[in-house]
Amino acid sequence: xxxxxxxxxxxxxxxxxxxxxxxxxxxxxxxxxxxxxxxxxxxxxxxxxxxxxxxxxxxxxxxxxxxxxxxxxxxxxxxxxxxxxxxxxxxxxxxxxxxxxxxxxxxxxxxxxxxxxxxxxxxxxxxxxxxxxxxxxxxxxxxxxxxxxxxxxxxxxxxxxxxxxxxxxxxxxxxxxxxxxxxxxxxxxxxxxxxxxxxxxxxxxxxxxxxxxxxxxxxxxxxxxxxxxxxxxxxxxxxxxxxxxxxxxxxxxxxxxxxxxxxxxxxxxxxxxxxxxxxxxxxxxxxxxxxxxxxxxxxxxxxxxxxxxxxxxxxxxxxxxxxxxxxxxxxxxxxxxxxxxxxxxxxxxxxxx
Amino acid sequence: xxxxxxxxxxxxxxxxxxxxxxxxxxxxxxxxxxxxxxxxxxxxxxxxxxxxxxxxxxxxxxxxxxxxxxxxxxxxxxxxxxxxxxxxxxxxxxxxxxxxxxxxxxxxxxxxxxxxxxxxxxxxxxxxxxxxxxxxxxxxxxxxxxxxxxxxxxxxxxxxxxxxxxxxxxxxxxxxxxxxxxxxxxxxxxxxxxxxxxxxxxxxxxxxxxxxxxxxxxxxxxxxxxxxxxxxxxxxxxxxxxxxxxxxxxxxxxxxxxxxxxxxxxxxxxxxxxxxxxxxxxxxxxxxxxxxxxxxxxxxxxxxxxxxxxxxxxxxxxxxxxxxxxxxxxxxxxxxxxxxxxxxxxxxxxxxxxxxxxxxxxxxxxxxxxxxxxxxxxxxxxxxxxxxxxxxxxxxxxxxxxxxxxxxxxxxxxxxxxxx
Numbered sequence: 001x002x003x004x005x006x007x008x009x010x011x012x013x014x015x016x017x018x019x020x021x022x023x024x025x026x027x028x029x030x031x032x033x034x035x036x037x038x039x040x041x042x043x044x045x046x047x048x049x050x051x052x053x054x055x056x057x058x059x060x061x062x063x064x065x066x067x068x069x070x071x072x073x074x075x076x077x078x079x080x081x082x083x084x085x086x087x088x089x090x091x092x093x094x095x096x097x098x099x100x101x102x103x104x105x106x107x108x109x110x111x112x113x114x115x116x117x118x119x120x121x122x123x124x125x126x127x128x129x130x131x132x133x134x135x136x137x138x139x140x141x142x143x144x145x146x147x148x149x150x151x152x153x154x155x156x157x158x159x160x161x162x163x164x165x166x167x168x169x170x171x172x173x174x175x176x177x178x179x180x181x182x183x184x185x186x187x188x189x190x191x192x193x194x195x196x197x198x199x200x201x202x203x204x205x206x207x208x209x210x211x212x213x214x215x216x217x218x219x220x221x222x223x224x225x226x227x228x229x230x231x232x233x234x235x236x237x238x239x240x241x242x243x244x245x246x247x248x249x250x251x252x253x254x255x256x257x258x259x260x261x262x263x264x265x266x267x268x269x270x271x272x273x274x275x276x277x278x279x280x281x282x283x284x285x286x287x288x289x290x291x292x293x294x295x296x297x298x299x300x301x302x303x304x305x306x307x308x309x310x311x312x313x314x315x316x317x318x319x320x321x322x323x324x325x326x327x328x329x330x331x332x333x334x335x336x337x338x339x340x341x342x343x344x345x346x347x348x349x350x351x352x353x
Numbered sequence: 354x355x356x357x358x359x360x361x362x363x364x365x366x367x368x369x370x371x372x373x374x375x376x377x378x379x380x381x382x383x384x385x386x387x388x389x390x391x392x393x394x395x396x397x398x399x400x401x402x403x404x405x406x407x408x409x410x411x412x413x414x415x416x417x418x419x420x421x422x423x424x425x426x427x428x429x430x431x432x433x434x435x436x437x438x439x440x441x442x443x444x445x446x447x448x449x450x451x452x453x454x455x456x457x458x459x460x461x462x463x464x465x466x467x468x469x470x471x472x473x474x475x476x477x478x479x480x481x482x483x484x485x486x487x488x489x490x491x492x493x494x495x496x497x498x499x500x501x502x503x504x505x506x507x508x509x510x511x512x513x514x515x516x517x518x519x520x521x522x523x524x525x526x527x528x529x530x531x532x533x534x535x536x537x538x539x540x541x542x543x544x545x546x547x548x549x550x551x552x553x554x555x556x557x558x559x560x561x562x563x564x565x566x567x568x569x570x571x572x573x574x575x576x577x578x579x580x581x582x583x584x585x586x587x588x589x590x591x592x593x594x595x596x597x598x599x600x601x602x603x604x605x606x607x608x609x610x611x612x613x614x615x616x617x618x619x620x621x622x623x624x625x626x627x628x629x630x631x632x633x634x635x636x637x638x639x640x641x642x643x644x645x646x647x648x649x650x651x652x653x654x655x656x657x658x659x660x661x662x663x664x665x666x667x668x669x670x671x672x673x674x675x676x677x678x679x680x681x682x683x684x685x686x687x688x689x690x691x692x693x694x695x696x697x698x699x700x701x702x703x704x705x706x707x708x709x710x711x712x713x714x715x716x717x718x719x720x721x722x723x724x725x726x727x728x729x730x731x732x733x734x735x736x737x738x739x740x741x742x743x744x745x746x747x748x749x750x751x752x753x754x755x756x757x758x759x760x761x762x763x764x765x766x767x768x769x770x771x772x773x
Contacts, residue, residue, distance in 0.1 A: 144542035144571050145474035146448045149481050160485055239449035
């Protein structure tokens with residue numbers, strides 16, 4: 001009897017999933033019609049960046065506070081490749097992702113020896129090193145001037161209109177999201193969750209915990225690089241802001257806002273932050289002497305509100321509500337980290353789907 | 354985990370909601386009409402609250418608004434459009450912010466021209482947007498000669514001043530007056546780098562030597578220049594040439610006085626100075642310092658008349674950047690009036706080669722070859738406090754440098770206008 005109900009639920013969830021994926025794609029395709037196209041591209045790039053961070057934060061339990069290093073390095077790399085070689089922009093972006101991954105290897109090897117706040121500090125320190133390096137190495141990065149005039153090449157197509165560039169860039173981000181989804185739903189991803197929940201037990205089961213952490217760190221850096229490269233090409237510009245620590249902070253806020261460990265929540269978080277910042281910056285809201293911190297102030301308030309009221313983030317809360325109503329799962333507060341535990345996410349009685 | 358996809362539908366609503374607050378600004382853009390969007394939009398991008406806000410900032414916006422009012426008053430009924438707007442953005446002196454703001458101003462706020470843009474790195478970003486969007490950009494407060502050199506383009510014009518003009522005016526005169534050995538300190542971004550090169554060239558051409566140089570981080574958030582200043586005396590220069598501007602210059606001069614470098618035989622020469630800088634420091638801190646000025650409010654009656662109107666609006670006297678913004682806005686509007694359209698190519702055609710004489714542009718001409726707007730400039734000296742008769746009466750004009758001598762000759766320009 002119960003088995004039958006679960007089978008039915010399984011079929012239903014598969015249908016829902018299909019509808020969700022199609023709906024998401026539809027929104028992604030319609031976005032530049034609804035909002036200013038460069039902002040739409042920003043949302044897509046930041047969404048991929050936030051998803052990449054969620055792989056670490058949500059699925060492995062490692063808070064990286066230095067992901068700007070990968071996003072920014074990739075931005076410079078994509079710009080340099082596009083300017084120097086005139087390669088089509090997808091090649092430049094892919095190359096940039098590769099550069100970010102290479103950079104991530106030594107950082108990961110050192111950083112995974114620590115966890116928690118120490119891990120965050122180590123990654124932050126490395127990111128700041130990258131920042132100062134970028135500032136000093138002005139023959140390559142342009143220093144304070146930034147890397148200007150990055151071309152949008154694609155086999156002679158004119159992509160100078162951001163509306164068309166959006167559709168050229170979107171597939172790259174979708175590939176990135178697909179990779180993230182595959183990682184999470186692979187046996188590899190299961191092991192990551194196990195490591196997050198109980199590293200000692202995972203080790204005792206024979207999983208080389210540190211090696212797993214390094215691998216997911218490098219994958220996350222690669223996806224961040226993909227996003228950063230895309231962002232730089234879209235803006236035609238790579239600047240020091242991209243490697244600055246506030247960028248690392250912004251992506252963490254996006255992920256937390258959307259819901260840690262939900263993958264798609266990060267997309268919502270990115271859309272929310274980018275839209276709010278854009279809205280505040282263009283609406284002409286003047287906060288007197290606080291004018292300059294206007295966008296930061298408002299996103300900050302939203303962040304505080306979400307953390308206090310919906311600890312699972314936007315997506316996490318909705319997912320939880322829907323699930324608890326359907327299954328009658330009691331409303332338990334999530335763990336300190338803000339992530340629902342494995343038990344909560346995957347009830348032991350749930351069928352394999 | 355997959356089950357997290359299930360509630361997706363409910364969140365679709367959230368996304369659509371988010372999308373809605375962005376406003377329906379999407380879709381490919383379309384061109385049109387004699388006056389696009391039935392209005393002329395002048396955008397001002399500058400530093401509204403930071404180190405360059407005093408020298409241009411909010412008062413530059415006021416100057417542009419004054420130009421719009423005067424234009425409307427002058428052309429009352431035959432004005433090409435009665436609908437003229439001024440929009441503002443703060444770029445915080447960051448090139449990436451300027452880049453995004455310029456793109457948005459052209460796309461979303463339908464700006465036909467962008468004015469001002471201090472900070473050379475930001476100005477270069479705006480110039481590239483102007484080229485991409487085929488809309489005008491009159492730079493006033495950024496100094497880099499790259500705007501009319503390597504990075505020149507059809508839609509970018511350079512008003513007021515540039516590093517060549519400053520170096521040519523100040524570097525040459527100070528060296529020829531006997532200060533042969535220079536120690537140069539400069540902010541490490543496009544403007545400072547360009548100033549350092551221009552000054553070195555001017556100093557060496559007039560028989561001087563640069564005995565040392567040191568850059569400072571930009572923006573120098575700590576306001577500390579001790580490491581740059583304390584190393585200078587060791588090189589035994591006659592003069593310390595500072596290439597800093599605005600709030601940074603003010604900090605640097607204060608520290609120069611604190612460290613008593615003058616007593617150690619190191620004079621001070623300032624690459625770029627606005628009257629607002631002298632005002633913040635007080636004239637005595639700078640008395641006797643010679644510098645090149647693009648315009649001075651108390652030069653003659655014509656200037657004073659405009660400065661009085663400016664004071665009525667803002668309560669302070671104008672810097673040359675303020676006057677330049679007014680003049681640029683006015684001459685743009687006149688060009689639109691003459692062309693009968695705000696279509697960029699027609700306006701550019703009207704502007705190129707035009708000779709203009711107004712209170713700001715004396716013997717002015719817009720060079721067609723590189724879009725440098727040339728005009729008479731001045732070698733000025735800061736008065737001692739005892740000679741100052743009223744607020745902002747700080748400068749004595751030593752000589753007038755004629756327009757054709759003040760700026761880099763076309764023959765030396767690296768601008769290739771045809772190629773953009």
